Amino acid sequence: MKRFSRRTEDFVCEHCNTEVKGNGYTNHCPHCLYSKHVDINPGDRASDCGGLMEPIDIEQKNGGYIVIQRCLRCGFIRKNKITAEDNFEAVLNIIRHKTTLLRKG
Numbered sequence: 001m002k003r004f005s006r007r008t009e010d011f012v013c014e015h016c017n018t019e020v021k022g023n024g025y026t027n028h029c030p031h032c033l034y035s036k037h038v039d040i041n042p043g044d045r046a047s048d049c050g051g052l053m054e055p056i057d058i059e060q061k062n063g064g065y066i067v068i069q070r071c072l073r074c075g076f077i078r079k080n081k082i083t084a085e086d087n088f089e090a091v092l093n094i095i096r097h098k099t100t101l102l103r104k105g
């Protein structure tokens, strides 16, 4: 039997110090889109890395957005859905940043 590991956790973002109200489903910061490397599979809290996950890319999928995050400590890559609570400016900033990088080529 699989244990349901969904938990509600409040946390303070280690990147921008925003106090985030956990909804038990996502643990990324809605302000800067950083999160922490605490999961191996979403929600399982099975990783003991604890590194900061930096948003490095945005994917568009089915009319929604997905942020790709990379752990600054171990390089683990994870995808996270952007929700209505997330700061869309931050999403646009990542897209813009990426475009600039591509132009510099």
Ligand SMILES: [Zn+2]
Pocket: 013, 014, 015, 016, 017, 018, 029, 030, 031, 032, 033, 034
């Ligand atoms: Zn933040």
Ligand SMILES: [Zn+2]
Pocket: 037, 049, 050, 051, 071, 072, 073, 074, 075, 076
């Ligand atoms: Zn990590």
